[in-house]
Amino acid sequence: MDNNTPDTGPSLEESWGYDRKTLDYIQRASATGLYEIRGLGAKRRVPHFDDLLFLGASLSRYPLEGYREKCSSKVVLGTRFAKKPVELEMPITIAGMSFGALSANVKEALGRAASEVGTSTTTGDGGMTQEERNSSKTLVYQCLPSRYGFNPDDVRRADAIEVVIGQGAKPGGGGMLLGQKINPRVAKMRVLPEGVDQRSAARHPDWTGPDDLAIKIIELREITDWRIPIYVKVGATRTFNDVKLAVHSGADVVVVDGMQGGTAATQTTFIENVGIPTLAALRQAVEALEDLNMKGKVQLIISGGIRSGADVAKALAMGADAVSVGQGILMALGCNSGSYMQGGKHISAIADYTKLGTAPGFCHHCHTGQCPVGVTTQDAVLEQRLEPAVGAKRVRNYLKTVNMELTTIARACGKQNVHHLEREDLVALTVEAAAMAGVPLAGTSWIPGRQ
Amino acid sequence: MNAVAEAIAFDLASQKLRELNQFLHGDLGMVKQVRVLNPDGAHSIAVGVNAPVTINIAGHAGYYAAGMNQLADVDIAGNAGPGVAENMMSGRVHVHGFASVSAGASAQGGLLIVDGDAGLRCGISLKGGDIVVGGDVGAFSAFMAQAGNLVVCGDAAENLGDSLYEAVIYVRGKVKSLGADAQFEPMTDADHVTVAGLLKQAGLTHDPKEFKRIASARSLYHWNADANQEY
Numbered sequence: 302m303d304n305n306t307p308d309t310g311p312s313l314e315e316s317w318g319y320d321r322k323t324l325d326y327i328q329r330a331s332a333t334g335l336y337e338i339r340g341l342g343a344k345r346r347v348p349h350f351d352d353l354l355f356l357g358a359s360l361s362r363y364p365l366e367g368y369r370e371k372c373s374s375k376v377v378l379g380t381r382f383a384k385k386p387v388e389l390e391m392p393i394t395i396a397g398m399s400f401g402a403l404s405a406n407v408k409e410a411l412g413r414a415a416s417e418v419g420t421s422t423t424t425g426d427g428g429m430t431q432e433e434r435n436s437s438k439t440l441v442y443q444c445l446p447s448r449y450g451f452n453p454d455d456v457r458r459a460d461a462i463e464v465v466i467g468q469g470a471k472p473g474g475g476g477m478l479l480g481q482k483i484n485p486r487v488a489k490m491r492v493l494p495e496g497v498d499q500r501s502a503a504r505h506p507d508w509t510g511p512d513d514l515a516i517k518i519i520e521l522r523e524i525t526d527w528r529i530p531i532y533v534k535v536g537a538t539r540t541f542n543d544v545k546l547a548v549h550s551g552a553d554v555v556v557v558d559g560m561q562g563g564t565a566a567t568q569t570t571f572i573e574n575v576g577i578p579t580l581a582a583l584r585q586a587v588e589a590l591e592d593l594n595m596k597g598k599v600q601l602i603i604s605g606g607i608r609s610g611a612d613v614a615k616a617l618a619m620g621a622d623a624v625s626v627g628q629g630i631l632m633a634l635g636c637n638s639g640s641y642m643q644g645g646k647h648i649s650a651i652a653d654y655t656k657l658g659t660a661p662g663f664c665h666h667c668h669t670g671q672c673p674v675g676v677t678t679q680d681a682v683l684e685q686r687l688e689p690a691v692g693a694k695r696v697r698n699y700l701k702t703v704n705m706e707l708t709t710i711a712r713a714c715g716k717q718n719v720h721h722l723e724r725e726d727l728v729a730l731t732v733e734a735a736a737m738a739g740v741p742l743a744g745t746s747w748i749p750g751r752q
Numbered sequence: 753m754n755a756v757a758e759a760i761a762f763d764l765a766s767q768k769l770r771e772l773n774q775f776l777h778g779d780l781g782m783v784k785q786v787r788v789l790n791p792d793g794a795h796s797i798a799v800g801v802n803a804p805v806t807i808n809i810a811g812h813a814g815y816y817a818a819g820m821n822q823l824a825d826v827d828i829a830g831n832a833g834p835g836v837a838e839n840m841m842s843g844r845v846h847v848h849g850f851a852s853v854s855a856g857a858s859a860q861g862g863l864l865i866v867d868g869d870a871g872l873r874c875g876i877s878l879k880g881g882d883i884v885v886g887g888d889v890g891a892f893s894a895f896m897a898q899a900g901n902l903v904v905c906g907d908a909a910e911n912l913g914d915s916l917y918e919a920v921i922y923v924r925g926k927v928k929s930l931g932a933d934a935q936f937e938p939m940t941d942a943d944h945v946t947v948a949g950l951l952k953q954a955g956l957t958h959d960p961k962e963f964k965r966i967a968s969a970r971s972l973y974h975w976n977a978d979a980n981q982e983y
């Protein structure tokens with residue numbers, strides 16, 4: 302051996318531009334001629350709530366006594382026009398997820414958990430199931446472009462209506478529920494043949510543009526005798542303008558879903574490349590409301606990658622009235638866990654992840670309908686893996702924990718009400734997050750792009 | 753029986769639309785007929801009605817007239833704006849004039865009759881309702897229509913039945929073009945019976961044999977590489 306050759310084996314240098322992920326993508330595309338469709342949300346790193354920190358109380362602010370002094374987390378949504386606004390015990394709601402994407406058991410579990418902790422849950426594309434109506438004290442009914450299962454009886458028995466314009470994972474895109482998830486019940490609710498790949502339209506069938514939306518909202522109010530709030534949900538893109546238009550259209554509540562928001566099945570390229578981060582969208586949404594002098598009159602719900610009480614606290618401090626959680630709820634139910642509970646025992650699901658070509662911690666295979674833990678499936682055997690009572694308890698525990706973390710942080714900042722958290726309680730760890738969130742870089746008074 | 757209680761009129765020139773709709777959503781008691789005077793193109797007239805009542809709208813209606821109708825028989829003497837009878841579940845809506853865009857959108861049941869022409873996207877996302885149009889229909893009619901029938905006595909504009917599921921379209925006149933996955937199919941005896949029945953209900957006397965049948969080729973039902981961006 303030449304004395305100059307180091308004894309470290311062959312030198313392997315991975316390309317940055319053509320790394321293993323990119324190679325996989327190109328090779329997969331060339332083998333199949335199809336783009337990848339998958340579930341959950343964006344996996345890329347974007348500036349997020351992790352990049353913000355709270356300035357707790359000290360000499361210049363009094364903290365609250367953590368275990369004795371009350372800190373309220375109640376929220377009222379839909380105070381603008383509705384006779385009966387939605388009143389919740391915590392500002393953490395369960396996001397719209399369709400029956401079809403989720404099993405009836407899961408829908409029931411979500412309703413039970415939400416009712417127990419005093420929050421709302423939301424239907425999804427595919428209509429309202431009896432199970433979720435029965436189990437949910439407060440149920441938000443989505444009006445989507447597909448109008449699958451949408452009907453006036455359910456409109457009247459909803460506690461709020463959410464007109465869905467878009468979703469953070471795919472703003473501007475319609476939906477796709479692959480045939481393997483269309484079992485007889487799902488097919489019947491959607492008036493579709495069993496087993497077809499079901500497409501959902503990107504645009505509503507009976508209105509186009511904000512002027513029409515204003516008239517559509519009035520129609521929904523007339524049908525419900527102006528009783529319940531009307532939410533408008535947008536995927537985060539041109540959020541400043543979209544929120545203004547939603548307000549002009551007469552929304553009681555605007556829901557903004559950032560790009561980290563989840564989906565049951567969308568093209569990967571769409572999930573990763575369309576939309577803006579939740580952090581950036583939230584700041585724009587709040588500015589739109591402030592610009593219109595509608596802050597507090599029209600409530601703002603933010604979603605897309607909200608996982609913890611800290612995330613909620615930061616969202617509220619930035620100006621949201623409430624948050625909506627989707628993927629976190631799935632994970633509370635057992636998504637990406639190595640096992641599922643059956644009769645009080647943990648049973649390994651690893652082999653089923655392997656069959657899907659994945660592993661716990663990496664799964665995004667909701668679109669296949671073969672969820673190893675029985676969450677996003679319509680398969681009669683697999684859906685039994687999620688027992689509604691177990692699911693409800695886990696979701697309840699998760700929501701309670703998140704809310705306790707929220708009040709812990711609020712108290713530390715000296716607030717008797719979580720809605721008293723404010724922008725000036727926050728600083729950013731990175732220049733990007735400081736610019737997007739409009740808060741100073743920690744230890745400075747510098748807000749990039751603003752001062 | 754009290755004749756006054758059986759028929760009631762709302763004059764939208766002096767009364768609010770809210771009063772009309774609130775009344776229609778309440779217990780109608782003996783009331784069998786409601787007349788809406790001076791509608792003057794108001795939006796959302798008689799939306800969300802869930803009762804076997806006859807509603808006569810004495811003029812033009814704006815957006816979403818008879819939206820989400822259940823059981824009611826709604827007669828519109830003039831033209832109707834966008835989304836007439838949208839998401840209808842049952843009952844009957846009869847537009848004596850023309851209907852704007854998205855007539856009968858996502859209707860799950862009932863019968864919509866338009867004596868004149870209907871605009872773009874007539875019967876879009878239809879989910880089981882029936883629509884009879886005496887005149888022509890605009891482009892992209894029956895887009896993604898899932899179930900039910902659209903009978904067009906005049907001509908159809910571009911992209912008829914684009915991305916059609918299981919709804920069936922019958923056209924008497926010319927079809928400018930079919931949309932993705934829509935195809936002409938031979939008329940069967942059952943089709944003749946369906947068309948004859950719907951024409952009869954609409955008070956029209958055309959010969960069902962003059963109609964062509966358009967239905968889904970079902971080539972978009974399964975996502976595959978050979979669809980070449982068709983959807």
Ligand code: SF4
Pocket residue numbers: 340341631635636637638664665666667668671672673674675676677
């Ligand atoms: S574990 Fe189930 S819910 Fe979670 S990503 Fe996989 S398929 Fe989807």
